[in-house]
Amino acid sequence: MTDTPQPPQSQSHQPGRESEMTPRPASAMENWRGSGKFTGKVALVTGGDSGIGRAVAIGFAKEGADVAILYLDEAEDARDTQRLIEAEGRRCIAIAGDIGDPQFCQDAAKQAVERLGRLDILVNNAAEQHVCEDFSEISVAQVERTFRTNILGMMWMTKAALPHLKEGSAIVNTTSITAYQGNPTLIDYSSTKGAIVAFTRALAKSLQEKGIRVNAVAPGPIWTPLIPASFSEERTAEHGKSAPMGRAGQPDEVAPSYLFLASNLDSSYISGQVLHPNGGTVVNG
Template sequence: MEPRPDHGEESYRGSGRLNGKAAIITGGDSGIGRAVAIAFAREGADVLISYLNEEEDAQETREWVERAGRRAVLVPGDLADPAHCRAVVAKAVGEFGRVDILVSNAAFQMTHQSLEEIPDEEWDRTLAINLSAFFHLAKAAVPHMPPGSAIIGTTSVNSDTPPPQLLPYNVTKAGIANMVGSLAQLLADKGIRANSVAPGPIWTPLIPATMPEEQVKSFGRQVPMGRPGQPAELAPLYVLLASDEASYISGARVAVTGGQPIL
């Protein structure tokens, strides 16, 4: 990508806020997921990185985690398969003994100009990866999450201001926000918190891979700050929501949008 996204490789400085914790991050090979993995590791957490098949990217993320002195476990596979979601959690439990943090971040999107253009199979796959996987991961992880654990979903400003070209993606992001609201209430008596992050335009590989070239060129210019955000600019929020400092923050949805309000 040009310019190359900033994942905090040279800038993020940890302060022990996640010492001894074990995290699962889906879509952890690149973009927001990589930035979160780097930040978590520098804050003291071991990290399981779930990804589809981007082996080179995953290995690079692993190197950054290990440079921080933490363990990195790579698990490739398709989160559209509920059995694989359960296998991801089982691997984390086998490697770390528990799950303290679950970050459901993996996502798929494609742009279409009309409803008729959206293939049935693409609708089903978008919901399976973006939304159903979150359900299956959380359901499998909760029995292994001690009090004080945290679940974080990546939603989007699109759930409030849905661009018509991204209909299936928009629906899943609204669903994630809603699911987090339910989880915060369902899991409060277990001492498990659930929150979501709502990014605006963030410069990740998903953008040039799924959007027309003319949209990529102007990506992010519509927000008040006039530019796309970098993955590194979201990572500190995930750290806060995962940390013990956020002990009374649950059911929240936090916008990181470069000034674009969400309702």
């Protein structure tokens, strides 16, 4: 992976579009060589159109799974992801909508099962973030929107998927390094990510008797569309420099954590845990 920093840039649309980024993130898992560990299985990935979600979805396809990707309105990115999955000889459906709407989550889970035949793996990855320099000025609307997408949407999607999951199924949630370190300009976002850690641990205990494992991944500074869609051009150019490795990570460097946690071959004795692909930051807790 390159140590060259990304140039200044920004986007006005949340959660951002990969097709508008320079350079484009490494999210196609080009160097991943699958072993068929998910052959015959179906995975559903929210926020699967770009960034980490795209890399995870393609990784599942390279390992033999059919994939349903959910996205908000980034149709071009979703088509690119679908094309890359189908190039691996797997089926892919792309479903547009807002996971903050419980009815959409119900419809999406039902559609995935009807069109792909089953559901074995759920990756709750979709999120948004909005910078606020002065917390005293944060709006009620922003807080409610961030919580609705990041944690409530995760709950609604999990609730919708659960009737279709069975013993041996897996759920992997995306939290963040901000859940552990905080971020002074992303207080509402950091709070949702902390809630996701608690949600993961509690849900893992709740589903243990059903044989469904629940884990999470807490990425550090990763080069995804959410970055230029959130920050100024100058701050985007600095993204990742504070990590011990001195650079932003790529989605392809994060996706293997999800594949590991979703696999009963690799992580059958792991539940309620969080992995930390963050460029070398030591996280305790």
